[in-house]
Amino acid sequence: xxxxxxxxxxxxxxxxxxKVEQTSPKxxxxxxxxxxxYKVNRFVFEDLKARFVVATxxxxxxxxxxxxxxxxxxxxxxxNVKAFIRDRNNPHIESITPFIPGAEWTERExxxxxxxxxxxxxxxxxxxxxxxxxxxxHPIKKDYEYKKLK
Amino acid sequence: xxISLKKSVLAIGPFHPLQEEMxxxxxxxxxxxxxxxxxxxxxxxxGIEKISETMQFDQIPFxxxxxxxxxxxxxxxxxxxxxxxxxxxxxxxxxxxxxTIINELERLHSHILWVGLAGHFIGYDTVFMWAWKYREPVxxxxxxxxxxxxxxxxxxxxxxREDIDDAIIAEILKELDKIEKKMDMITKAVLxxxxxxxxxxxxxxxxxQDAILYAVTGPTARASGVDIDVRRDDxxxxxxxxxxKVITQTKGxxxxxxxxxxxxxxxxxxxxxxxxxxxxxxxxxxxxKQIPAGEAIGHAEAPRGETFHYVRSDGGNRxxxxxxxxxxxxxxxxxxxxxxxxxxxxxxxxxxxxDPCYSCTERLAVVGGADSKVLCDGRELLRLSRSxxxxxxxxxxxxxxxxxx
Numbered sequence: 001x002x003x004x005x006x007x008x009x010x011x012x013x014x015x016x017x018x019k020v021e022q023t024s025p026k027x028x029x030x031x032x033x034x035x036x037x038y039k040v041n042r043f044v045f046e047d048l049k050a051r052f053v054v055a056t057x058x059x060x061x062x063x064x065x066x067x068x069x070x071x072x073x074x075x076x077x078x079x080n081v082k083a084f085i086r087d088r089n090n091p092h093i094e095s096i097t098p099f100i101p102g103a104e105w106t107e108r109e110x111x112x113x114x115x116x117x118x119x120x121x122x123x124x125x126x127x128x129x130x131x132x133x134x135x136x137x138h139p140i141k142k143d144y145e146y147k148k149l150k
Numbered sequence: 151x152x153i154s155l156k157k158s159v160l161a162i163g164p165f166h167p168l169q170e171e172m173x174x175x176x177x178x179x180x181x182x183x184x185x186x187x188x189x190x191x192x193x194x195x196x197g198i199e200k201i202s203e204t205m206q207f208d209q210i211p212f213x214x215x216x217x218x219x220x221x222x223x224x225x226x227x228x229x230x231x232x233x234x235x236x237x238x239x240x241x242x243x244x245x246x247x248x249x250t251i252i253n254e255l256e257r258l259h260s261h262i263l264w265v266g267l268a269g270h271f272i273g274y275d276t277v278f279m280w281a282w283k284y285r286e287p288v289x290x291x292x293x294x295x296x297x298x299x300x301x302x303x304x305x306x307x308x309x310x311r312e313d314i315d316d317a318i319i320a321e322i323l324k325e326l327d328k329i330e331k332k333m334d335m336i337t338k339a340v341l342x343x344x345x346x347x348x349x350x351x352x353x354x355x356x357x358x359q360d361a362i363l364y365a366v367t368g369p370t371a372r373a374s375g376v377d378i379d380v381r382r383d384d385x386x387x388x389x390x391x392x393x394x395k396v397i398t399q400t401k402g403x404x405x406x407x408x409x410x411x412x413x414x415x416x417x418x419x420x421x422x423x424x425x426x427x428x429x430x431x432x433x434x435x436x437x438x439k440q441i442p443a444g445e446a447i448g449h450a451e452a453p454r455g456e457t458f459h460y461v462r463s464d465g466g467n468r469x470x471x472x473x474x475x476x477x478x479x480x481x482x483x484x485x486x487x488x489x490x491x492x493x494x495x496x497x498x499x500x501x502x503x504x505d506p507c508y509s510c511t512e513r514l515a516v517v518g519g520a521d522s523k524v525l526c527d528g529r530e531l532l533r534l535s536r537s538x539x540x541x542x543x544x545x546x547x548x549x550x551x552x553x554x555x
Contacts, residue, residue, distance in 0.1 A: 023235075023444060023445065023446065024235055024446070026384060027235075027446070027447055051362070051365060051378065052365040053365065053449075053456070053458050053475065053480075054458060054473070054475040054479070054480070056460050056471070056473040058462065058471050067460070069447065069458065069460065071383075071384075071449075071456075073378045073383045073384075074383075076383040076384030076385070077384075078447050080447070100363065100365065101363050101364055101483070101486070102363060102364040102365030102366070102480055102483060102484075103365070104483060105479060105480075105483055106475075106479075127191070127192060128191070128192035128195050129192075139197075139200065140199070140200065
């Protein structure tokens with residue numbers, strides 16, 4: 001598939017996307033709302049056959065962002081599905097682990113550090129936090145205060 | 151209290167702070183067959199991503215080179231490529247070649263190290279001794295170039311810190327010839343050995359489908375027929391200008407992983423040799439000014455697979471988010487696909503075949519399900535693995551054990 005064909009294919013799900021950004025020739029960002037993230041991820045993984053790399057959870061100013069990084073190795077291009085979670089009080093998103101088992105750890109990690117709930121995740125246990133870590137404390141959140149923990 | 155002997159839990163780990171990763175494998179075993187595996191990690195979480203947010207862009211390469219003792223060239227390189235992409239910096243030609251040379255030497259010594267340890271796990275201590283002996287000259291070359299055997303600290307945003315002295319190039323090339331000859335001998339001895347073939351073929355198979363679903367990378371993926379390599383797919387440093395090939399296998403077993411790593415050693419030597427001969431003249435770094443706001447991705451092929459860095463900047467002198475993904479993060483969960491149904495004596499080598507933290511496999515313990523009594527420890531499991539090889543040798547008509555003359 002050429003680069004143009006790839007862009008055309010991405011356009012076929014444009015109703016699920018807010019927009020497509022290109023930060024550099026080989027880096028595409030597919031921006032979407034959290035409700036559509038599952039379908040977009042499924043499209044990228046199963047229809048485009050891109051390789052799942054990892055997901056990044058970010059605490060932005062007024063929302064949470066989950067960026068699912070996929071690598072389209074044929075063209076050496078990164079397809080990044082950026083999902084915005086607007087509900088800061090009850091952040092949740094559909095888990096992609098049911099169809100990408102390799103995403104299990106990264107979703108557990110984001111749940112640990114950012115407190116985002118992944119719905120239908122098959123094995124939502126702590127991954128990087130200690131077993132006795134207090135509930136509701138998520139260390140990568142901007143309002144997390146380091147010194148108060150003890 | 152009735153103790154069920156059918157289902158026992160085999161605990162591997164949890165940690166050894168001297169190694170690059172700490173993991174705890176809990177295997178559920180039915181007799182000698184593994185029925186389930188659970189992995190726990192992060193016993194020694196260092197919070198590198200969070201620390202990175204408190205450091206300046208030019209300090210972070212030194213931080214990320216300490217993520218892993220062996221991948222201390224590929225982590226900073228992946229990070230630097232992300233920052234260079236963000237700021238639109240193009241490193242000078244000579245710097246790209248120096249980066250290539252250091253990264254390939256890193257792969258070379260890492261793969262040789264793996265060959266030695268894999269030999270040790272299945273009772274081939276001669277392979278272990280030889281491999282480690284011939285790994286030393288590689289570390290010596292790295293020391294000559296960067297001043298360090300590990301944690302080279304040689305890359306920076308915009309280029310490299312230390313140049314390769316043209317006077318030592320001839321010396322390095324001579325040393326590479328020697329290493330190649332010795333590795334050729336080891337490779338032939340290992341791959342032609344009928345016992346090793348019997349012991350490793352069909353063990354710990356990861357199918358192509360599972361390799362894609364578990365998103366594995368590096369030699370683990372290439373041994374299962376997934377033809378990916380960042381060096382070729384998204385060329386960085388000088389890889390796009392050199393002649394080399396990606397090694398793939400189709401079987402996905404431990405033997406295939408060994409073949410991939412052993413043959414990659416020769417490709418690495420080929421790359422280093424070409425890069426040294428073609429090394430362009432000129433400066434090794436460019437001046438870096440402001441890092442603008444935005445986000446960028448850098449990735450590099452580390453010895454174990456793809457190292458991935460994501461950097462977001464708000465225009466200040468520190469990143470607001472820095473995500474790191476090391477290759478073992480995706481390779482280790484694939485044990486769920488490759489270990490279930492395997493025999494306990496094959497578990498050590500299956501775990502070792504993806505090249506994770508060896509200390510974990512050294513700290514194995516079989517614990518009974520109900521009363522948590524230790525049934526056998528790591529030494530015992532290592533003995534099981536080695537005695538299986540010994541049995542195969544006897545069945546094939548070889549004499550017991552081997553002695554150095």
